[in-house]
Amino acid sequence: MxxxxxxxxxxxxxxxxxxxxxxxxxxxxxxxxxxxxxxxxxxxxxxxxxxxxxxxxxxxxxxxxxxxxxxLKIEVKEKTSKKQNEKPKKVRKSKTPKHVKKVEEKKETKKETEEKTEKKEEKPKEVKKASKKPVKKK
Amino acid sequence: MVRPALRSRSLRKVFRKLPGGKTSTYYRRRKPSKAKCSNCEAILKGVPQERPYKMQRMSKSQKRPSRPYGGKLCSKCSKDDIKQEARK
The missing domain is CATH 2.30.30.30 (SH3 type barrels.)
Incomplete structure (x- = not known):
């Protein structure tokens, strides 16, 4: 055999x-x-x-x-070796823009906070006026 | 006494030796049942008996034999199966 x-x-x-x-x-x-x-x-x-x-x-x-x-009609699968893809090289980010960005962001945040506080102050006044009016009518 | 939550029998005790020589008891969830052959119900070799979160960490080759129907049929059953196919 x-x-x-x-x-x-x-x-x-x-x-x-x-x-x-x-x-x-x-x-x-x-x-x-x-x-x-x-x-x-x-x-x-x-x-x-x-x-x-x-x-x-x-x-x-x-x-x-x-x-x-x-x-004999028997299929033989050929082994295909994988091609190694080239790894993308890491590009270092330059250090200077980081500081610049941080400073800019802080300024922007301050402005935003100021605007928010102004808006907050305005809103309660309107509410008070609205609340006072109906009291006078009575 | 241990915490009342740990006194349940649904947890198993694991005894560990500490570096000082004392033994401490850890409480762990019970392991699932052993994997069995779907044909003859023999216990499968090469299939770990672990909870799914540990099985997830293992590589594919660690979880079952790499032969066709590995992890479902035992080696004896799969061998007989192929022989029957070949002799037809």
């Missing part, structure tokens, strides 16, 4: 449920596999042999395995 070119299904690990081909017999227990799985050494106990045997050379490269898999 275990021979070079035998199609198998992986049973264990993160590559389980994916199909692979035996490329080399390393040991009594271990074989080299490739295909939908990663190319790696694998225990025979972690493989379920299928009924198909591919004609393939011993230790064939990954490209050849993909070609053979295409004939």
């Amino acid at each position: 275990i021979e070079v070119g035998r199609l198998c299904v992986k049973l264990a690990g993160r590559d389980s449920r994916s199909k692979c081909v035996i490329l080399d017999i390393i040991d009594n227990n271990y074989v080299l596999i490739d295909g939908q799985t990663r190319r790696k050494k694998c225990n025979i106990k972690h493989l379920e042999p299928l009924d198909k045997v591919i004609k393939i050379k011993k230790k064939a490269p990954h490209a050849n395995v993909v070609k053979e898999f295409k004939k």
